[in-house]
Amino acid sequence: MKIVYLDNNATTRVADEVREAMLPFFSDLYGNPSSMHTFGGQVHRKIEVARAQVAALINADPEEIIFTSCGTESDNSAIMGCLNSMPEKRHVITTRVEHPAVLNFCKTIGKRGYRVTLLPVDKLGRLDLDELDKAVTDDTAVVSIMYANNESGVIFPMGDIVNIVKSRGVLLHTDAVQVAGKIPVDVKKQPVDLVSLSGHKMHAAKGVGALYIKRGTRFSPYIIGGHQESGRRGGTENVASIIGFGKSAELAGNHLSAGNSKLIELRDKLEFGLSETCPEARTNGDTENRLPNTLNISFEYVEGEAILLRLNEFNICASSGSACTSGSLEPSHVLRAMGVPYTAIHGSIRFSLSRYTTDDDINKVLDVMPGIIKELRELSPFVK
Amino acid sequence: MWDYTDKVKELFLHPKNAGDLENPDAVGEVGSIVCGDALKLSLQVDKESGKITDARFKTFGCASAIASSTALTELIKGKTLDEALKVTNNEIAEYLGGLPREKMHCSVMGQEALEAAVAHYRGEKPPEVEEGTIVCQCYGITDTKLKRVIKENDLHTVDDVTNFTKAGGGCGSCIPDIEKILKDLWDGKVAAESAKPGRKLTNIQKIAMIQEVIETEVRPLLEKDGGDVELVDVDRSKVIVSLRGSCTGCLMADVTLKNIEKKLKEHVSEDIIVEIE
Known part of the structure; x- marks a missing residue:
């Protein structure tokens, strides 16, 4: 696969x-x-x-x-x-x-x-x-x-x-x-x-x-x-x-010199797609001054490692700022320095694209992510 | 990538007993969103037999926290409350075919949720506010809990205490307190045996003790900063060492030497002087 x-x-x-x-x-x-x-x-x-x-x-x-x-x-x-x-x-x-x-x-x-x-x-x-x-x-x-x-x-x-x-x-x-x-x-x-x-x-x-x-x-x-x-x-x-x-x-x-427009287009498609299909998703960081390939997005009330392992089942590779993925018990020092609420830090996922990223790649994530977030939220005690 | 067993992966992807009970007889909630994991356990208890007829969970956390919750609910269903309370965090881990050491706190969380639910059922105050003083401010962990988990799981290092309870895994400022708790619990008799001897040591005994203090007390601290130390020679009370790694040429080398000397004076003999090679 x-x-x-x-x-x-x-x-x-x-x-x-x-x-x-x-x-x-x-x-x-x-x-x-x-x-x-x-x-x-x-x-x-x-x-x-x-x-x-x-x-x-x-x-x-x-x-x-x-x-x-x-x-x-x-x-x-x-x-x-x-x-x-x-x-x-x-x-x-x-x-x-x-x-x-x-x-x-x-x-x-x-x-x-x-x-x-x-x-x-x-x-x-x-x-x-x-x-x-x-x-x-x-x-x-x-x-x-x-x-x-x-x-x-x-x-x-x-x-x-x-x-x-x-x-x-x-x-x-x-x-x-x-x-x-x-x-x-x-x-x-x-x-x-x-x-x-x-x-x-x-x-x-x-x-x-x-x-x-x-x-x-x-x-x-x-x-x-x-x-x-x-x-x-x-x-x-x-x-x-x-x-x-x-x-x-x-x-x-x-x-x-050929420009980053394709990369930015794919990243933005991912960002807007996830924001639309997954409730209570929020982008972290200054979107005005941001690397063209990076999207850091939080899914509230679910935990990042759990999201990553579900994505892994679909052969999708990303990373998270959650405590469980950091190798220590502390979540991302970057998101904490930014004052991102803990509810959102633990559920933060970083997608980072490259010039090899395709439309199909982004479509695949947009396909599976809403289901993953919904299922994990059903397990979460913080979602009433 | 965590090294999870197939059982953990299976129960993470396909959890059993997830959700809430409509009219639970008991509910136990532990953890918090700040800590990064939380578990809400709901129980249905048969009044006559005192048996748990149904158990459901809702868990915020990683794969091992979710799988541990399934394990807990499967292990306690059909048991009386007293029987269920005997389920240890180790049994939860065993049910899963083992957990990575760093994730053992997930199994401890399961055990605590059960204790909280049973206390709720019996109208007692929940165990997490039991007497004891908070040691780890980051995760709100008391000395009472630490001592219990340390004893039940035979833990001997701060790292393991962190693996099982998360205490010390935040800012780390409570690590000296955890060290003291470990020392008080385990070292009682060990320390009595190896306490600084009033008798005169043979040279070989002295070298062996110096070597041991350097290995157990000094090197782990230096290694945290990327440094290292080696024992070169012992000439009566003069101990000659060589600093390695990032200690080489370090501006704080004098302070490091004084600290080594202090440890050796404390553990081996008052007249020790440490010098660099």
Whole structure:
């Protein structure tokens, strides 16, 4: 039975072109890019092509990109790299709704003598820029604010954030893992200092990420080893995945220039369809500034894991912010920061589409969802 | 993805005894929407025999909560109230072919709903407001309940207490209190045996004790922050350790060393000094 895959903010399928580009590096082209011989050297040149492809996606220069093992490594490296380069500064600013790769990292350094400010969001998941302005001090080493939220899809106003943070001369990092390839990112127009990217969120393989480090930014390596990545990240390159990442960046760029209208049309069809057929369904987050592929919607009085498992019976893949799916007992920190009522957090479902999503996929969800919600509500003690 | 048994999946997709009873003789409600799971149990009780003739549930929660509710109602039908009260959360879990450890609180919820329903039938106050002080503010769990569940299920770690009761799974601020409850319940005699010895230790005994304190008291705490520690050498009262993981080069390493020293002074010997390799 065909899988209806609507969990693309978790991970994406590897594009066929990406897989094809990767394959030679598992067999014929297995040389170490650091080697002196031509056999390894040719691999090095291919990595440089990939670097240029990834750089082009965000309008960076290739020398400003280092490859890492994942988005989390990029985030950790970016923040720690800034802190290590200015040990006298002891303050970090981030938001309550960051991905754990930033949030938990900041909480951890908070236990090690750093002061950490967590900026709140409003009920639509939007940042209060005045709060940001007030939070920056002379002691602030780095501000880390995601470009768009992985759960709600809400896009933060990066241009305004750059203006506030850079006018104070503080380093700005953004986790753009959910954004790259979905909407245009331009580091020349929005001059952030560091940008995290991840391959597997944009149809490359798992196990590869990238960090943009603006030329001239003081940065000390997080993974210390050999001279790879111009001495900014030790460790032999994950060659095949890097090559694939480059290809996926090129494909994403082509896709972006063709526009997101089809994706938005499908997402909106899903949103309006569910709102019409399922009573007491509500969309979470600012729909004006939202990733084109993301829909976070709550079905009141039913529990998210139960919805997901019912969807699973129809081979439909999505995710939920409910406590039961989080691996802990606490429901989504993002929806809680937004003040979404508990009745709605536990029943929140995130659908995230990709350019591979079809009309049939959306129709399938619209077909089965009303029945699922109705049956689960019949079991719920909160529905009279 | 939770690793549910086929029985859990079957009873989640096709629950039995779901719904309300028209004129229930007893109703027990536990949990809340804030906590993420809730169960309303309705019973029909035969006045003469005291037997449960029908049981229905309504459940807000995940697959295991819904399947546990079916298990509960199936297990208690036909039993007298006293017989039903003997059904333990373990029997509910067994009926389902087992539950993931992290989901055991669903079976505990079933048992509590039954207790609440029986109390309602007998005109007693519901057991959840029984005496006891609240330990876990997030989920409103009292020390009385914690002690009961810990004893009934032979729980020894905070993680397991959270798995079975949810206590400590929210903000986590009550974890030290749960540790203390566990210590008071179980460590009574263990602690008496391994209490800091007044007698003089041989060097080998001392090294073994230091090693054990580091393993059980120190490493789990450091590991939470991605750090680690290894015992390198013991030279009379001087203990030499090596910090690993995120402790390496950590600015708080001095504080960490002091804490290790404190633990070792407390458990092994007052004169211990900890140094880094």
